[in-house]
Amino acid sequence: MIELRLPNSRFEDLGDAIRLIWRETLYADFPKRELERVIRRKYRVSPQITARNGTLIIDTDYKKVEGFIALYIQNNLGALLRNRYTKRKVLYIHEALDVPLLGYNAFGLIDRGTNLIQIRGVSGCNLSCIFCSVDEGPYSRTRKLDYVVDIDYLMKWFDEVARIKGKGLEAHLDGQGEPLIYPFRVELVQALREHPNVSVISMQSNGTLLTDKLVEELAEAGLDRVNLSIHSLDPEKAKMLMGMKSYDLDHVLEMAEALVNAGIDVLIAPVIIFGINDDEAEAFIEFARKIGAGKRWPALGFQNYVPYKFGRNPVIAKPVPFKEFYAWLRRLEEKTGMKPLVLKPSHFGMEKREFIPLAFRPGEIVKAEVVLPGRIEGEMLAKARNRLIEVVGTRAEVGDRIRVRIVRTRHGIYIGREV
Template identity: 80%
Template sequence: MIKLRLPNSYFEGHEDTITLVWRRTLVADFSKREIERAIRRKFRVSVEVNVEDGYLVINTDNEDIERFIAFYIQNNLGGLLKNRYTKRKVIYIHEGMGVPLLGYNAFGLIDRGTNLIQVRGSTGCNMRCIFCSVDEGPYSRTRKLDFVVDIDYLLKWFDWVAKEKGKGLEAHLDAQGEPLLYPFIVELVQALREHPHVSVISMQSNGVLLNDKLVEELAEAGLDRVNLSIHSLDPEKAKMLMGIKDYDLNHVLEMAEALVNAGIDVLIAPVIMFGVNDDEAEAFIEFARRIGAGKRWPALGFQNYIPYKFGRNPVIAKPVPFKEFYRWLRELEEKTGMKPLILKPHHFGMYPRPFIPLAFKRGEVVKAEVILPGRIEGEMIAKARNRLIQVINSNAKVGDRIKVKIVRTRHGIYVGTPV
């Protein structure tokens, strides 16, 4: 009897399918029949394959079969990889693919002209917030695939960016979704902690995937702050806002306290929708005070709800002009004594730094190679001059060489249209 378990993974058994769960957040479904058939073709023997306690169990003592199945699974993993939470196909980006990690908004690195660098290792989300600006999470209407960037490749690009930007950087781990879905999140924090140009490591999170072990690992790796997305302190309202029926608010609140106790600073970051959760502002402040949030940085970061073209824009939300929002914050500061609530870059040690030079000018027409499918209908991802370009309104295919007119270059994120 052979019991097989691959590094950083375990197996789940279903009626006709065997699912490999790799690094918590990625899965691959293998046909039980196809595995048995592959063994039969290779070794001329019939075996039965099952799953017990996370192991793949094969009723044979032939070690050659064990090695063969390990190779078979690893060899087919790339084509079957899916996001465990969105169920979407995952494209795993590694150095051999030659994909630049600057220029695209969904993954890689983003430089917005300060000493903060956004580090985006993956896409996807485990929640489905009703106000999500990018329509992320399970059952998204618009997002059709996910990306994961190999950690060594991500760090190679970060090292180049860091040397260009100088020392004293904040590495901010964020995503179009939930950064904890990145399968190498602890290793990423540890590597950034050891980088000579990094002074602060922060992360945004909805907190759902945290547990005591992961909090401890992140603290030991060197994470400094978590901007925690909690949008209501009422369990039923929180479920409605997060768009997930089994959202466990109490767990997230416990994890907020666990982060603080582990030495990781916490900033509570609710999205405020007037008429929905603005009446909970003082309760958020009281909770932040109670757990000891905001030791080095502000304890709260109230965000004004803004509708977006490709987002989920609920009818219950009433957009409020920022002038009125800031007046509301000033009144809250005066009433509660909690300051600052109107946040400025200097509250986080952020200040301007020269941008990494732009690779393209707006209006320029460039020749580019289409290298990846995009995340939404009509979008493809091309590369030119060692940068990525989001090509919209395109029917091109991967491998095509096309002419693209650059229509957006803001913050080194390039958007183009076919010519």
């Protein structure tokens, strides 16, 4: 009998299939009949395959089968990968694909003209917040696939961006979803900590995937701050806002305290929907004080709810003009003594830096190669001049060479239409 284990992986028996869970965040299902068939064709043996205690069990003593099936699984893993939380197909972006990591919102790097660089190694979320600006999570109606960027490839591009942007950078791990879904989350923090141009490493998170062990690993790797998305301190209201009945507020609050105790600063970042959770503002402030949040940076970052074209915009959410929102924050500052609540880039050490030069100008028509499917219907990703372009309203397929009119270039995010 052969007992097969693979690094950073565990196996589960689904009955008709074997599920490989890789780095806790991704999975791939291998039909048992297919695994048994490839073994039979190769070695003329017909073993039964099961999984137990995270191990793949192959009912044979023919030792060569172990290396063969391990290689078969590894070679076919990429085509079968799915996100454990969204269940969507995952496209694994690595150097051999030669896909640029500048130009697109869902993965790669984003430069908004400051010393802060957004790093997006993964798309997808384990929650489905009712106000989500990009319709993310398990209940998304528009997102059809997810991406994961290989860490070595991501750091290769970060090296080039950092070379242009200079020293004193803040590397901010965020994304269209939950950054802790990234399978190389700890390794990424460690690699950034060792980078000579990085001074601060921060992360956006909803906190649900944190554990005591992961908090310790992130602290040891060098994470400086977590902007923690907590939108209500009432368990039932929090479940409603987060869009998941399984949302465990107590766990997230415990993890907030664990982060502070581990030496990672915490910024509580509620999205305020007036008439829904604005009455909890003082409770948020009290909680932040209680756990000792905001030792190096502000303790709270209240956000004003804003509807988005491709987001979820619930009927109960009534937008408030920013002028009124800031006036509300100033009244809170006066009443509670918690300052600053009206935040400025200087509170985070952010400063203006020269933009990475734009590769295209609005209205320009460029020839581009379609390299990946996009995340929503009618969207494809094309590359030109070592940048990605989100091409909307197209029926092009991967491999096609098309002409694209650039319609948007803001912050180096390129959107175009096929012409």
